[in-house]
C-alpha cells in the first residue's frame with residue numbers, strides 16, 4: 565500500500581515542520597499552529613491562548629466560528645451544496661439582491677477570491693474598452709504600492725514589483741502612478757485607458773487611506789476619458805472602514821467594485837459589482853468559474869452582509885476605531901523610539917515604526933505574538949491592526965497591555 569495513502573495521515577501528529585515537508589514554500593507561517601478559535605480568542609497546538617487582532621488578514625470580521633454563521637452554513641450544508649453554473653440557486657439570488665440593494669451596483673458576479681474578483685473587473689474593462697475604442701483603448705492605470713491579487717494579470721496590475729519578478733513576460737499595457745498624486749493621475753489617464761483600479765484604502769501597501777481629492781480626480785478623469793473606475797474593496801470593504809463599503813464614506817461612486825475577504829468571513833467568496841449597462845459587456849460564455857455563487861458560500865455571505873449592514877453595527881465599528889486609535893497613539897507617545905504614528909481608517913489601522921525600527925515591523929509582530937497577541941504587518945515599516953469588527957473595548961485594552969509588555973521587551 566502506498567505509504568501516502570496510509571489512513572493514519574488523519575491521526576498522525578502534524579507540526580509546523582510538516583509545512584516545510586509537504587507544502588510549496590510560498591509562505592513562511594508562524595512557528596505556532598492554531599487549532600481552534602472563537603470570536604477573537606485563539607489557541608495553538610500547545611493550548612496557548614492568543615488574542616487575534618488579524619482576523620485572518622481582515623477576513624473573519626464577525627469573529628472565528630461565529631455561531632450565527634455556523635448555523636447558517638450547517639443548515640445550507642444539509643440542504644444543497646453545489647450545482648455548477650448550469651443552474652442558479654436561491655442563496656446566490658438572495659445575495660445578489662442584497663448586494664445590489666445595498667450599493668450603487670445593479671449586477672453581481674461571484675467568484676472565490678479577491679484576485680478573481682479583480683480579474684473579472686479587469687477583463688470586463690478590457691472588453692468594454694475594445695467595444696468602445698478598439699485595441700487602442702486597453703491601457704490600465706494602477707497605483708504603486710497597491711495589491712490586487714496573485715494571478716498573473718492582477719499581480720501585474722498590482723504596484724509592487726517584488727511580486728512580479730521572475731514571472732515575466734507580464735501582460736502589457738499596464739501603467740502605475742503614485743498613490744494620492746493627482747498630477748500623476750492627470751498625466752497618465754488619457755483616452756487610451758480602459759480602466760483605473762485603486763484601493764480606497766491601501767492595505768498591503770502600508771495602510772494608507774486615499775485622499776478624497778485624489779479619488780474624486782480619478783472619477784473625473786475616468787468620466788472625461790471613458791475609462792472605468794474600479795474600486796478594489798477586497799480589504800477595506802464590508803464594514804471595515806465603518807461604512808459598508810469605503811466608497812460610501814467618500815461619496816465617490818466607482819463603475820466596478822470588488823469584494824472578497826470579509827464577504828465570506830473565511831468561507832471563500834469574491835464578488836464583482838457593477839451597473840446593468842456595464843455587466844452586459846460580459847455576455848454568456850465570456851467569463852465564469854465553477855464555484856462562483858456556490859450555495860454554501862452565498863449563504864454565509866448573505867448572513868455576513870445582513871449582520872454588518874446595520875446602522876448600529878457600523879456605528880460600533882466607528883466607536884471601536886476611535887478606541888483602538890487612541891490606544892495605538894498612546895503607544896506611539898510612550899514608545900517613540902519604536903513607534904511613530906498611526907494611520908488608516910475604521911478598524912484597518914497601521915502603526916508606522918520609528919526610524920530606528922525601519923525594516924523591522926516583523927520583529928514587533930513576533931514580540932507581540934510571543935506575549936499572546938496576533939497582529940499583522942503591512943510591509944517592513946508598518947504594524948497592521950485588523951481585528952474582528954466585533955472587538956470589544958476590553959479586548960482593545962488587553963491588546964494595549966500586551967503590546968506594552970512586548971515593547972518593553974524590545975526596548976531591552
Ligand SMILES: Cc1ncc(COP(=O)(O)O)c(C=O)c1O
Nearest residue numbers: 677678679711712713767798799
Ligand atoms: C486590496 C486587495 N485586493 C485583492 C487581494 C487579493 O485577494 P485574495 O487573496 O482573496 O485573492 C487582496 C489580498 O490581500 C487585497 O488586500
